[in-house]
Amino acid sequence: DTGVSQNPRHKITKRGQNVTFRCDPISEHNRLYWYRQTLGQGPEFLTYFQNEAQLEKSRLLSDRFSAERPKGSFSTLEIQRTEQGDSAMYLCASSFPPRQGNEQFFGPGTRLTVL
Amino acid sequence: EDKVVQSPLSLVVHEGDTVTLNCSYEVTNFRSLLWYKQEKKAPTFLFMLTSSGIEKKSGRLSSILDKKELFSILNITATQTGDSAVYLCAVEARFGPGSSNTGKLIFGQGTTLQVKP
Numbered sequence: 001d002t003g004v005s006q007n008p009r010h011k012i013t014k015r016g017q018n019v020t021f022r023c024d025p026i027s028e029h030n031r032l033y034w035y036r037q038t039l040g041q042g043p044e045f046l047t048y049f050q051n052e053a054q055l056e057k058s059r060l061l062s063d064r065f066s067a068e069r070p071k072g073s074f075s076t077l078e079i080q081r082t083e084q085g086d087s088a089m090y091l092c093a094s095s096f097p098p099r100q101g102n103e104q105f106f107g108p109g110t111r112l113t114v115l
Numbered sequence: 116e117d118k119v120v121q122s123p124l125s126l127v128v129h130e131g132d133t134v135t136l137n138c139s140y141e142v143t144n145f146r147s148l149l150w151y152k153q154e155k156k157a158p159t160f161l162f163m164l165t166s167s168g169i170e171k172k173s174g175r176l177s178s179i180l181d182k183k184e185l186f187s188i189l190n191i192t193a194t195q196t197g198d199s200a201v202y203l204c205a206v207e208a209r210f211g212p213g214s215s216n217t218g219k220l221i222f223g224q225g226t227t228l229q230v231k232p
Contacts, residue, residue: 004157031218042119042203042222043158056219091157095218102207102218103149106157 002026004107006092012113013082020078021110025094032075033104034067035091036060043091049075082114117142121204121223129231132194136226138204139186146207148180148187149220153201161189161202194230201225 005024013019025032030051035043046065048056051072061067064082069075079086089111093104119140128134140148147165151158162171164180164187171178175194180187191198205220 033218033220035220040224042205042225043220044222045219048218093220097218102147103160103163104220105160106151108157 004092004094004105006090006107006110008110009108010111010113012115014115015082015084017082018078018080019082019112020076021090021092021112023075023077023092023107025074025092026096026105029094029096029105030072031095031097031102031104032069033093033095034075034077035093037089037091037109038087046077046090079112082112084114087112087114117206117208117221119204119206119221119223121202121226123226124224125227125229127229127231128194130195132230133190133192134194134228136189136191136202136204136228137186138188138223140204140206140221141185142206142208142221144209145182149205149207150178150187150189151203151205153203153225154199158203191228194228196230196232199228199230201227 007022032049034046036046037043045058046061047067049069052069064080067077089109091109092107095102095104122137147163149163150161162178167182175192178189203225204223
C-alpha cells in the first residue's frame with residue numbers, strides 16, 4: 001500500500017496522560033499536514049511541514065501539542081497532559097505540489113478517546 | 116475570517132436520483148477548491164478546481180466552480196447506495212494573515228448523503 005499510513009488507528013487514554021501518533025506520508029511527498037476532526041465537523045488544520053521544517057501552526061495547537069518531522073519523512077504528533085476536549089480523529093495528509101496541484105491525500109486517521 | 120459553508124447539511128434520496136451539493140466560500144487568497152468523499156474513514160480525493168466555468172467529471176460525478184459568485188457545486192447522477200457518505204468541500208488558502216505560504220485546507224461542515232435502495 002503506497003498511501004498515507006497512520007498509527008495507531010485507535011487510542012484510548014486517561015486524562016492527564018501523554019499520547020503520540022505517527023504518520024507515514026506517501027513517499028516523495030514533501031508536504032505533510034495534521035488536521036483534527038470532531039464529530040459532525042470538517043477537519044481543522046493543525047500544522048504543516050515542508051520537508052523537515054514546521055512552517056505553520058494553527059492557534060488551535062496549544063503548547064500541549066508538539067509535532068516533529070525528523071529527516072523530512074514520517075511525522076509524530078504528541079499531546080501532553082491530555083484533556084477530554086482532545087478527543088477527536090487526528091488526520092494526516094501529504095502532498096507534492098505543483099505536480100499534483102497540492103491535492104492532499106489523507107491517511108486513515110487516529111481516533112483518540114480521552115476518558 | 117475565512118469560512119466555507121456547505122448545504123444542505125444532510126440529504127436522503129433514492130437510488131437513481133440526481134443530487135446537487137453546494138459549497139460557498141469566503142477565503143483570503145483563494146488557490147483552489149477541493150471535494151472529498153468521507154465514508155467513516157479518511158477523506159478520499161474527488162476533484163480539484165482552480166478555474167471558473169470548467170466542469171470536471173469522473174463517471175457519475177461532476178463539479179464546477181464559480182469564482183465570481185464564490186461557490187461550487189458537486190453533482191451526482193443516477194445515485195447508488197455506494198454513494199452514501201459525507202461529502203466535504205475544502206478551499207486552499209493562506210495559512211494566516213502574516214503568512215506568504217498557502218496550502219491550508221479550510222473545510223466546510225460536510226453534507227451527509229444517504230442513498231436508499
